[in-house]
Amino acid sequence: MSIKLENVMYTYSPGTAYEIHALKNINLDIPDGQFIGIIGHTGSGKSTLIQHFNALVKPTSGTITYNGDDVWADKYDRRALRSEVGLVFQYPEHQLFENDVLSDVCFGPMNQGLSRAEAEKEARRALLQVGFKEENFSKSPFELSGGQKKRVAIAGVLAMNPKILILDEPTAGLDPKGRDDILDQIAELHKMRGITIILVSHSMEDVAKYVDRLIVMNHGEVAYDNTPKEVFKHYEELEKIGLAAPQITYIMHALKDNGLPVDADATTVAEAAESILKALKEKGGQKHA
Amino acid sequence: MLKDITIGQYYPADSIIHKLDPRVKFVGTMIFIVSIFIFNSFPGYFVAGLFLASMIALSKVPPKFMFKGLRAVFMLLMITVIFNMVLTPGDIVFKLGFIKVTREGLIMAGKMAVRLVFLISGSSIMTLTTTPNQLTDAMERLLRPLNRIHVPVHEIAMMMSIALRFIPILMEETDKIMKAQIARGADFESGNIIQRTKNMIPLLVPLFISAFRRANDLALAMEARCYHGGENRTQMKPLKYERKDYMAYLILIAYLAAAILFRVFKL
Numbered sequence: 088m089s090i091k092l093e094n095v096m097y098t099y100s101p102g103t104a105y106e107i108h109a110l111k112n113i114n115l116d117i118p119d120g121q122f123i124g125i126i127g128h129t130g131s132g133k134s135t136l137i138q139h140f141n142a143l144v145k146p147t148s149g150t151i152t153y154n155g156d157d158v159w160a161d162k163y164d165r166r167a168l169r170s171e172v173g174l175v176f177q178y179p180e181h182q183l184f185e186n187d188v189l190s191d192v193c194f195g196p197m198n199q200g201l202s203r204a205e206a207e208k209e210a211r212r213a214l215l216q217v218g219f220k221e222e223n224f225s226k227s228p229f230e231l232s233g234g235q236k237k238r239v240a241i242a243g244v245l246a247m248n249p250k251i252l253i254l255d256e257p258t259a260g261l262d263p264k265g266r267d268d269i270l271d272q273i274a275e276l277h278k279m280r281g282i283t284i285i286l287v288s289h290s291m292e293d294v295a296k297y298v299d300r301l302i303v304m305n306h307g308e309v310a311y312d313n314t315p316k317e318v319f320k321h322y323e324e325l326e327k328i329g330l331a332a333p334q335i336t337y338i339m340h341a342l343k344d345n346g347l348p349v350d351a352d353a354t355t356v357a358e359a360a361e362s363i364l365k366a367l368k369e370k371g372g373q374k375h376a
Numbered sequence: 377m378l379k380d381i382t383i384g385q386y387y388p389a390d391s392i393i394h395k396l397d398p399r400v401k402f403v404g405t406m407i408f409i410v411s412i413f414i415f416n417s418f419p420g421y422f423v424a425g426l427f428l429a430s431m432i433a434l435s436k437v438p439p440k441f442m443f444k445g446l447r448a449v450f451m452l453l454m455i456t457v458i459f460n461m462v463l464t465p466g467d468i469v470f471k472l473g474f475i476k477v478t479r480e481g482l483i484m485a486g487k488m489a490v491r492l493v494f495l496i497s498g499s500s501i502m503t504l505t506t507t508p509n510q511l512t513d514a515m516e517r518l519l520r521p522l523n524r525i526h527v528p529v530h531e532i533a534m535m536m537s538i539a540l541r542f543i544p545i546l547m548e549e550t551d552k553i554m555k556a557q558i559a560r561g562a563d564f565e566s567g568n569i570i571q572r573t574k575n576m577i578p579l580l581v582p583l584f585i586s587a588f589r590r591a592n593d594l595a596l597a598m599e600a601r602c603y604h605g606g607e608n609r610t611q612m613k614p615l616k617y618e619r620k621d622y623m624a625y626l627i628l629i630a631y632l633a634a635a636i637l638f639r640v641f642k643l
Contacts, residue, residue: 143555166561174559181549182556184581194578198561229585243560 090117090140090172090251095149097135109135111307117285122277124294125287127304128329133287134177136304137253141172170199173249177256179240183228188214188239191228195247213246214239216279218272234265245276251283252276258293270297295333295354303330315354335359387504391436394505397621398514405502407628411635412494420638421490427631428494437504445500446493453492460485508540517615530606538594546587553582
């Protein structure tokens with residue numbers, strides 16, 4: 088079970104004055120069960136890239152395979168692929184259209200051929216899993232707050248039981264509390280359902296905490312593809328392409344440069360705190376001895 | 377998916393035609409269209425073709441783009457040509473069953489084809505070298521005399537430029553919503569017409585909501601900047617004729633005079 092991209096290129100409006108090479112020679116392998124972050128500056132091609140994963144966009148050249156089958160082969164069932172590879176777009180609240188929340192979430196499962204009753208079962212499960220309260224199920228999606236709408240939209244894709252869930256900037260336009268809530272729930276989903284999660288973001292801070300693999304996009308190319316720890320080692324290069332490592336990386340490097348023997352590769356605040364405490368204890372111990 | 381549809385297909389380039397005052401281009405296009413109906417002979421069309429070719433050359437827009445517009449009217453062109461060829465009475469050139477192709481018909485069809493091709497590529501020069509906003513500015517200025525009879529020229533022009541501005545935005549929005557719903561298993565391609573119309577609901581509801589939201593936001597933003605109608609309103613880049621514009625008018629008048637002379641002397 089995996090998505091594989093080989094030499095994928097994508098060009099917008101080829102042959103016109105507005106020709107843009109959005110993706111250049113992308114090679115990626117996305118195996119099962121990973122929690123992946125895709126990071127890049129605005130216009131780096133990350134949104135274009137994820138639309139290739141569920142065959143919404145046909146690459147200008149190169150091949151994309153899912154479980155070994157070419158998804159752009161003539162007889163390939165791309166609708167079936169799309170229910171296995173769920174994609175939640177940026178500002179997903181703009182896709183809501185039904186009279187009530189439950190019906191909207193049922194749209195996906197019913198397109199898969201489920202009966203209304205079965206679809207409702209899936210919808211309820213998905214809504215509860217994204218932390219949406221049962222008493223709001225019959226509300227109109229248009230009277231909800233931004234964060235709630237987003238949850239409904241994510242549930243709308245989750246209810247289709249995808250094996251891979253891709254989220255394009257799921258936290259755009261949310262306050263810090265709402266952002267953490269949604270990201271925590273996504274991490275929870277990863278654990279509970281064991282599905283592959285691909286999280287697109289332009290904030291390192293958001294991603295570093297959760298993912299176990301980080302793909303950095305720059306000008307339509309994969310700049311780095313490694314664990315967050317390894318990627319953040321290149322924090323100086325990251326800055327050159329308009330990204331920054333998490334703030335904690337800078338603090339740890341500054342501490343190390345000033346003589347405190349900390350682990351400068353710590354990527355989360357918790358890891359960093361542990362490392363600083365350990366370093367201080369060692370230092371204190373030396374003094375006493 | 378929808379990126380292929382272009383309305384207002386401005387092609388940026390650095391040419392004398394791009395720099396001309398949009399009013400000149402607007403009037404010029406009108407004169408050119410009138411001229412192809414004044415010319416009524418193949419030598420006349422040759423003159424018009426020469427004029428068109430030199431404009432295309434001056435505009436520095438690859439001719440490929442000029443003729444793109446022709447693809448859309450290809451069917452119309454074929455139908456016109458065939459009907460003219462078959463239905464014009466006169467000397468029969470050849471017969472195929474009950475279909476008679478006449479000499480007059482061939483000439484007529486040829487003329488209509490030339491006129492249509494010139495008409496489309498002539499107006500393409502204007503839309504390819506002028507941004508939609510410049511065009512509405514030009515229209516506003518050219519129609520200003522109508523203010524006297526209380527036609528709200530400025531408001532109409534403003535609405536037009538807003539509408540034009542929104543076309544690409546709404547296109548993009550449609551594309552996005554469509555993709556989002558396809559990702560949720562929506563099907564916009566199969567089924568009969570009733571089924572297909574029903575399938576459009578998940579696309580149209582969010583699209584209308586977003587259009588209203590955008591309109592509301594824009595109205596608020598305009599009011600916050602104290603926008604109020606056309607009276608005493610000045611422009612950031614007022615249209616001003618320069619020497620090259622007067623020169624262009626002279627050329628246009630000479631061209632129109634040539635067309636009239638061709639017609640009068642039946643060349």
